[in-house]
Amino acid sequence: MSGLDGRVLHGLLEEVSGDIVLRLDQRGFILDASANVAELGLDPGATLLLPHITDLAAADHAALVGAHVSTGLAGQSQSGWIEFPVIACDERDTCGETRCQRWYALSLRPMRDAAGAIEGALCLMRSVQQVRSLEGELHARAVTDPLTGLANRQAFCASLRRHLAKGGGQMVAVLAVDGLRALQLRYGQRAADDVTWGFAKFLETMALPGHELAQLDGERFGVLLPDLPARAARDWADEVVQTFSALAAPVSAKAPQLTASAGLARVACTVDWTLHEAELGLVMARAGGGRRVAVAGNRRAA
Known part of the structure; x- marks a missing residue:
């Protein structure tokens, strides 16, 4: 996928759904992201090293996200969406505040080159915070x-x-x-x-x-x-x-x-x-x- 095609696709998806769009390389590092990734306190273009997809997840869910992404990048079948909390603030590396956590669902689709080999993946991250909050409220009432x-x-x-x-x-x-x-x-x-x-x-x-x-x-x-x-x-x-x-x-x-x-x-x-x-x-x-x-x-x- 060319850079222009990727930007067009990212823009369309972002405008239509509000999802955060990520493009990963074959090891799970983030090559490109839609502008609304800033909601998570992340700016891939401002870092010297490429952030990994697991860097987005709260520490106790990083292994889950890593396993899901590795499975997809290996071309193996997956169980659809996974949900995990993200530390959405500027101090994400040190912040442990529950109030800074937002729940997202992640879906991944491998991208292949002309020879059919997997060269990366396109991911969608969709906020499920409202659903999680509602579930928590309903549980508390119950x-x-x-x-x-x-x-x-x-x-x-x-x-x-x-x-x-x-x-x-x-x-x-x-x-x-x-x-x-x-x-x-x-x-x-x-x-x-x-x-x-x-x-x-x-x-x-x-x-x-x-x-x-x-x-x-x-x-x-x-x-x-x-x-x-x-x-x-x-x-x-x-x-x-x-x-x-x-x-x-x-x-x-x-x-x-x-x-x-x-x-x-x-x-x-x-x-x-x-x-x-x-x-x-x-x-x-x-x-x-x-x-x-x-x-x-x-x-x-x-």
Whole structure:
């Protein structure tokens, strides 16, 4: 392909689609690029050495891009487009900021000389950042409780499965505000939502680094305590229960008395078994009058 033909083709593609067009040699070095490659903070004409296609990719995806390009330049069949993040800023060689990453899809077509030998390739890079952002937003919504902003039961169970796959043994707590349903019947859903939201924020302030919080349903919250032994986990849960009850003490005789209770269990067997044991502990704590911590299998409530 002549330089003039290449520039014409690059211009047409760039104008029509907004794709970044790259021409590579047989080793994957960038010989030419459409003007919009500047969006990536790259100017091939301003460098003493030709940049390689893998230089565009973030460090942890460079090998993936290199393998894909090498396969295409070898004339082997490929799996179509690949997606990878690009560090799109002027400090691309040293920048590690996630905000500077943009996701692109890459497609490659080998170019052959008159004898049929591969002499390079023509690549298209197409931005998929918007799609990636939308996918991330949809995923976040799928695993987040809309009222409290905490992880939901689905995400919490997935975390428990990961810990079980590594052997389990961590402590998990299930907590709830006592009498929340009665409060809802008396004062309405909005009041119950306010209490639920407030309790979620309170748990966030009480949580230690490494704790994982989730809202299991409209009433119960789960907290994974990966670094605490059983005694320390119980002490933490008891502090949460007592502190909340003190902070939520009614200011008048007519105001509702809000307390909390908690059940504890060890991550073991299955996710369902673990949550069942912790929730059974919560039932036992409430049966003892609330404002307590209990462990299933241990009839004494704190």
